[in-house]
Amino acid sequence: MKLRRSLTSIACVPLILGVLTPVAALAAPHESSSSTYVNQAALDSAMVENFGVSSEKMFVMDPATSKVSGDEVFYPMPLEAEDALFIAPDLASDIGLTPGEVPVKETNEVAKDLLAIKAGGSPQSKRSASAAIAKPAAAKGACWTGFYTPVGGGWSKWGNRSCSQIGNKVGRQVYNFQLIYTSDGGACGEGIGYVSKYTNGVFKGVTKKTYGLGCGKTGGRNVPWENSAGYPQFRSKSAYLGFGTYGTWS
Incomplete structure (x- = not known):
């Protein structure tokens, strides 16, 4: 894949969305x-x-x-x-x-x-x-947003992070999720990222992709986020059909 900027991968931390x-x-x-x-x-x-x-x-x-x-x-x-x-x-x-x-x-x-x-x-x-919309709350340090994974094994709806974290200069978005201590079972998570698309070396556009974040009591990974401004999104499903789970993600 051809990148427009020199991008540096960094280690997984609770939240990276550019240096402020x-x-x-x-x-x-x-x-x-x-x-x-x-x-x-x-x-x-x-x-x-x-x-x-x-x-x-x-x-x-x-x-x-x-x-x-x-x-x-x-x-x-x-x-x-x-x-x-x-x-x-x-x-x-x-x-x-x-x-x-x-x-x-x-x-x-x-x-x-x-x-x-x-x-x-x-x-x-x-x-x-003039855009009369409700703005997300400001992020203060690491931003964790709650989620619920329904019983039955299906994916939840996509959820936006509950604070205003947008963009990423290093071309990577770090997602993490964890179940709260009272939840039984486990969960699987997915997050979105953005990558440029090229055909025979010619730029064609940008693709929003879904990336698996693993399953268990905790999970997470780095995903591509190339020269884009947008809100990170997350969804989850129960790892066990008989359990619904509660947790947080960032």
Whole structure:
């Protein structure tokens, strides 16, 4: 697979979604970021640090043109999108974006919205303010979200993480899950990731894939997350037909 950036794999930790140090210094949560970035270089530096790409080009994945194959969803993209930041549909809706290329005149404001969300705040642009949606709570350190695995062995519905953690500059997303101590049996987990698709070396788009996280009282793994901004998602099923289980995931 051809990658657009030099990506570094790192060891499994409870949560990795980019390093926030530059953002903390540049954009305080719940405050407008419009006057925080002293110049374009500062904004681009923060974007590269947190998402792997600058604010120069952004494309929103389009569900209308997507192709579903099993648990995979392929989002076609034009060739010029190869080095862009890909924004998942659910996150795009949260900040008032429509599918397709983000107009160049708006990319800086979108970048500030993404960085504000990632730093634990709310998007500040006039465009995002018109998207009347409930924002996830800000992440404070490791973010664990509860889940329930129903009796019968079927997969649960997909759940989003309950805090605003988006993007990943290192091209990997780490998932972990664990059952609470009162739960019997075991569970199997799955999480999503994003990879670029190439055919004969030519960029075609981005694919959302499902990855197994193992089964038992605990589980987890690193999955690909290439130059994309979106919410991690998790689902589970009981490892034993007669038991429903409760747990948390991050």
